[in-house]
Amino acid sequence: MDFIQPYTSLIESELKNLGLPEKPETLYQPQIYILSSSAKRIRPVLTLLGCGLCGSEIDKAVPAAIAVELVHNFTLIHDDIMDQAESRRGEPTVHVRWNRSTAILSGDGMFVQALLQLQNLSEDVDFKEINREFLIGVNRVCEGQALDMDFEKRLDVTTQEYLDMIGGKTAALISTSLRMGGMAAGASDEMIEYLGILGESLGIAFQIQDDLLDVIADPEKFGKRTGGDISEGKKTFLMVKTLESCTDSEREWLTGLLKRRPVSQSNVHKIIDLYKKYGATDSADALMNEYYSKAVKALDQFGDSDYKRDLQHLIHYLKKRDF
Amino acid sequence: MDFIQPYTSLIESELKNLGLPEKPETLYQPQIYILSSSAKRIRPVLTLLGCGLCGSEIDKAVPAAIAVELVHNFTLIHDDIMDQAESRRGEPTVHVRWNRSTAILSGDGMFVQALLQLQNLSEDVDFKEINREFLIGVNRVCEGQALDMDFEKRLDVTTQEYLDMIGGKTAALISTSLRMGGMAAGASDEMIEYLGILGESLGIAFQIQDDLLDVIADPEKFGKRTGGDISEGKKTFLMVKTLESCTDSEREWLTGLLKRRPVSQSNVHKIIDLYKKYGATDSADALMNEYYSKAVKALDQFGDSDYKRDLQHLIHYLKKRDF
Numbered sequence: 001m002d003f004i005q006p007y008t009s010l011i012e013s014e015l016k017n018l019g020l021p022e023k024p025e026t027l028y029q030p031q032i033y034i035l036s037s038s039a040k041r042i043r044p045v046l047t048l049l050g051c052g053l054c055g056s057e058i059d060k061a062v063p064a065a066i067a068v069e070l071v072h073n074f075t076l077i078h079d080d081i082m083d084q085a086e087s088r089r090g091e092p093t094v095h096v097r098w099n100r101s102t103a104i105l106s107g108d109g110m111f112v113q114a115l116l117q118l119q120n121l122s123e124d125v126d127f128k129e130i131n132r133e134f135l136i137g138v139n140r141v142c143e144g145q146a147l148d149m150d151f152e153k154r155l156d157v158t159t160q161e162y163l164d165m166i167g168g169k170t171a172a173l174i175s176t177s178l179r180m181g182g183m184a185a186g187a188s189d190e191m192i193e194y195l196g197i198l199g200e201s202l203g204i205a206f207q208i209q210d211d212l213l214d215v216i217a218d219p220e221k222f223g224k225r226t227g228g229d230i231s232e233g234k235k236t237f238l239m240v241k242t243l244e245s246c247t248d249s250e251r252e253w254l255t256g257l258l259k260r261r262p263v264s265q266s267n268v269h270k271i272i273d274l275y276k277k278y279g280a281t282d283s284a285d286a287l288m289n290e291y292y293s294k295a296v297k298a299l300d301q302f303g304d305s306d307y308k309r310d311l312q313h314l315i316h317y318l319k320k321r322d323f
Numbered sequence: 324m325d326f327i328q329p330y331t332s333l334i335e336s337e338l339k340n341l342g343l344p345e346k347p348e349t350l351y352q353p354q355i356y357i358l359s360s361s362a363k364r365i366r367p368v369l370t371l372l373g374c375g376l377c378g379s380e381i382d383k384a385v386p387a388a389i390a391v392e393l394v395h396n397f398t399l400i401h402d403d404i405m406d407q408a409e410s411r412r413g414e415p416t417v418h419v420r421w422n423r424s425t426a427i428l429s430g431d432g433m434f435v436q437a438l439l440q441l442q443n444l445s446e447d448v449d450f451k452e453i454n455r456e457f458l459i460g461v462n463r464v465c466e467g468q469a470l471d472m473d474f475e476k477r478l479d480v481t482t483q484e485y486l487d488m489i490g491g492k493t494a495a496l497i498s499t500s501l502r503m504g505g506m507a508a509g510a511s512d513e514m515i516e517y518l519g520i521l522g523e524s525l526g527i528a529f530q531i532q533d534d535l536l537d538v539i540a541d542p543e544k545f546g547k548r549t550g551g552d553i554s555e556g557k558k559t560f561l562m563v564k565t566l567e568s569c570t571d572s573e574r575e576w577l578t579g580l581l582k583r584r585p586v587s588q589s590n591v592h593k594i595i596d597l598y599k600k601y602g603a604t605d606s607a608d609a610l611m612n613e614y615y616s617k618a619v620k621a622l623d624q625f626g627d628s629d630y631k632r633d634l635q636h637l638i639h640y641l642k643k644r645d646f
Contacts, residue, residue, distance in 0.1 A: 027469035078431060082424040101405040101472060104427060108401060109465040111434065116458050119451065127451045128442065135439050142432040146350035149424060 003313045007045040007058075014066050020113065030094045030106035031113065034073050037089040043177040044069040049314075050181025050195050052307030053299075061184035063120035064130060068177045070114035071138055075173075077107035079145065111138075121184060130183045137176025144168020151235045155243065155255045162240045163204065171203025191302070198298035205291035206318060211236035212284045213322070215272055221323040227268035233261040237287070241280040242271075250274060292319045326636045330368040330381075337389050343436065353417045353429035354436065357396050360412040366500040367392040372637075373504025373518050375630030376622075384507035386443035390457060391500045393437035398464055398496075400430035405472070434461075444507065453506045460499025467491020474558045478566065478578045485563045486527065494526025514625070521621035528614035529641060534559035535607045536645070538595055544646040550591035556584040560610070564603040565594075573597060615642045 015035050020028045044065035051061035079085075080093040081103050087093060095103035118131055147165040151157045178199040182192040214229040215238060229236050243251060254271065257263050263271070275281050295315055302308050338358050343351045367388035374384035402408075403416040404426050410416060418426035441454055470488040474480045501522040505515040537552040538561060552559050566574060577594065580586050586594070598604050618638055625631050 024466055024469035024473060026473050027465055078427050081427060104401050104404060105465060105468055105472070108431075108434070109462065109469075111431070112458050112462045112465065115438065116455070116462070119455050119458075127454075131450075131454060132439070132442050135435050135442075139432065139435045139439070142350055142428060142435065143347055145428055146347035146432075149428070150347060150349050 001040075001314070001317060003310050004045050007048050007310075008041045010048070010058075010062070011041045011044045011065060011069065014062060015069065018066070018113075026098075026102055027106055027109045030077070030098055030102060031073075031110045033091075033097065034077060034088075034094060034110075035070075037091050039089060041069060043072050043173060045314075046174060046177040046199065047181040047184075049307050049311050050178035050199075051185045052181075052305060053195070053302045053311065054182045054185035054187035054191055055303075055305075056185030056187075058307075060122060060125070061181045063117045064134075064180040064184050065177075067114045067117040067134060068173065068180065070110055070117060071134070072173060074107050074110040074114060075138075075141055075145075077103050077110065081107075082145075082149070124186070125184055126186075130180055133176055133179055133183060137172050137179075140168040140172035140176075142168075144170070144172065148235075152233075154235075155251075155258065157235055157240050157243070159237065159240050159244060162235065162237055166204055166207040167200065170207040171200045174203035174206075175199030194298045194301045198295050201291045201295035201298065202315065202318070205288050205295060208237050208284050208288040208291065209318075209321070211238055212281065212288065214238075215275060215281060217322055227263075227265075227272060230268045230271050231262045231265070233258045233263060237284050238275045238280040239271075241283055242275050242278050245278040245280070246274060289319075324363075324637070324640060326633050327368050330371050330633075331364045333371070333381075333385070334364045334367045334388060334392065337385055338392065341389070341436075349421075349425055350429055350432045353400070353421055353425060354396075354433045356414075356420065357400060357411075357417060357433075358393075360414050362412060364392060366395050366496060368637075369497060369500040369522065370504040370507075372630050372634050373501035373522075374508040375504075375628065376518070376625045376634065377505045377508035377510035377514055378626075378628075379508030379510075381630075383445060383448070384504045386440045387453060387457075387503040387507050388500075390437045390440040391496065391503065393433055393440060394457070394461055395496060397430050397433040397437060398461075398468075400426050400433065402468065404430075405468075447509070448507055449509075453503055456499055456502055456506060460495050460502075463491040463495035463499075465491075467493070467495065471558075475556075477558075478574075478581065480558055480563050480566070482560065482563050482567060485558065485560055489527055489530040490523065493530040494523045497526035497529075498522030517621045517624045521618050524614045524617035524621065525638065525641070528611050528618060531560050531607050531611040531614065532641075532644070534561055535604060535611065537561075538598060538604060540645055550586075550588075550595060553591045553594050554585045554588070556581045556586060560607050561598045561603040562594075564606055565598050565601050568601040568603070569597060612642075 020031055022028065047061050047065035047068050048058040052058045076088060077094045080088055081095045081100055085093050086096055094106060118127065118134065121127060121130065144165050144167065147161070148169055151165065175196045176199070178195040179192050182195045211229065214224070214236065215227060219225050230239070243254060246254065254274070257267055292315065299308065299311055299315070343354055345351065370384050370388035370391050371381040375381045399411060400417045403411055404418045404423055408416050409419055417429060441450065441457065444450060444453065467488050467490065470484070471492055474488065498519045499522070501518040502515050505518045534552065537547070537559065538550060542548050553562070566577060569577065577597070580590055615638065622631065622634055622638070
């Protein structure tokens with residue numbers, strides 16, 4: 001992704017110069033730790049691009065971009081506690097490296113730091129508006145996480161409910177990232193609306209693709225073994241779609257397996273066969289393409305610029321990814 | 324506390340009409356639950372009084388007051404997880420009533436709701452300034468909580484470090500509550516400064532008093548048995564002061580006990596004797612009075628008003644409390 005490198009470099013350099021206090025270490029060291037792990041920085045890059053798309057210098061959106069990246073990392077720290085995840089980006093998670101209390105507290109502190117970043121926006125930016133946008137975005141992420149937790153206990157989740165869930169958990173912050181970029185640029189409500197549709201579509205497409213890659217990707221390239229989500233009993237698009245479409249006896253068999261996780265590798269392959277039988281993989285592929293097209297269409301509303309070209313590249317790159 | 328009843332009624336009625344969404348229940352039910360338990364609402368009342376002291380209608384500070392109360396409850400939800408507390412205000416804590424993940428998430432969501440409340444401030448209030456004040460206050464609470472966690476593992480905490488810790492954990496939000504009231508009133512920097520000193524002093528006095536009451540209060544009135552903090556091995560002002568002053572052999576005995584909590588009731592009484600021997604209870608009493616006087620002196624900077632009279636009452640009432 002060489003074409004986004006100038007943007008990620010800017011973000012990395014800003015993150016290195018955040019100037020978090022040294023003490024109390026219990027509060028700040030975990031924040032510094034998670035920010036120093038290598039990450040794609042997609043969200044803050046989108047904030048910069050959203051600002052550029054609307055005709056402004058991208059520097060104007062830097063505080064918003066950093067806020068978005070900090071809040072994303074705050075949600076990762078807390079999500080990893082909830083999911084009891086042991087590692088993230090190849091490093092131990094915060095609650096494993098330190099402990100659960102430290103992870104809760106440093107996550108809270110990181111959210112505060114994210115919000116404080118917005119104080120650095122220039123005076124001509126509508127601070128109250130951008131603050132509201134940010135908070136509503138984070139609240140939607142919380143709502144999505146709540147739905148995801150609820151779905152774990154349910155076996156009758158509909159595809160619409162699934163889309164609502166990822167609309168919050170994955171797409172909301174991506175949408176907010178782009179919209180905040182537009183707001184930093186002082187763009188019109190109409191342009192901000194298009195940025196929102198672009199982000200929402202991109203986020204949903206990306207998540208469905210993630211669900212799909214779990215089943216169809218080359219495990220070596222993807223970095224995870226085939227059907228990892230199935231083995232963990234996750235309610236992915238494919239699972240939800242198949243549960244909706246299959247026969248009662250198949251549903252009984254499936255739900256029986258989901259209650260006794262982890263699912264064995266031989267059953268994982270049987271489930272993948274069931275996904276194919278009911279066209280869940282094809283449906284996912286079609287829906288993913290639909291959302292990517294929606295994103296491209298929203299992007300077409302903006303005038304030509306280097307930022308538009310880079311964002312077109314990025315969408316193309318994401319759509320073609322096989323890892 | 325009849326004299327603050329008009330203020331608490333206003334807060335309670337606003338809290339009842341918050342209009343939190345019904346779904347997802349996993350996110351909002353715990354928020355509604357903790358807000359409906361009976362509480363003193365001291366912080367939001369101070370925000371209203373801070374606004375009134377500066378010559379404005381207290382209605383202007385209502386969004387700030389509600390924000391302060393919501394953020395206080397957010398910290399309670401997360402603190403209770405960290406402290407593994409089973410009950411709060413006579414009810415099961417959120418992580419006990421639901422589970423830990425739900426408590427982390429609903430706490431996060433409650434912090435978002437707190438910040439969203441500030442959006443309701445009227446247009447003539449400096450939104451960016453009050454937002455910054457709020458965030459810096461919450462960050463100081465996080466710093467105080469981090470120090471408190473660090474102190475648990477240390478036996479060489481100084482009284483100065485202890486005062487820094489409660490300055491964050493207890494006093495910062497009380498100071499911020501009053502300062503935000505002044506900011507909502509559009510008060511001068513000088514007046515806001517006095518509100519901060521008033522809040523900071525009140526918070527520190529209140530916490531030292533809490534430490535003292537653990538040892539000297541009538542258990543029936545106080546609602547906790549004598550020496551509860553000692554039994555849990557908490558680093559109170561009395562403990563820190565005594566560890567600073569006692570002989571090496573006494574320190575060895577004390578630190579030995581603190582490593583093997585809970586401390587037995589007979590040892591609790593021996594420790595209280597040690598507190599008295601080294602004048603820790605007298606020191607605490609003197610320091611508490613010093614901070615209450617500082618609070619009164621800061622309040623004297625304001626012109627006469629009903630709000631000043633009510634705040635004088637409140638300080639007097641808090642100082643005389645024996646529970």
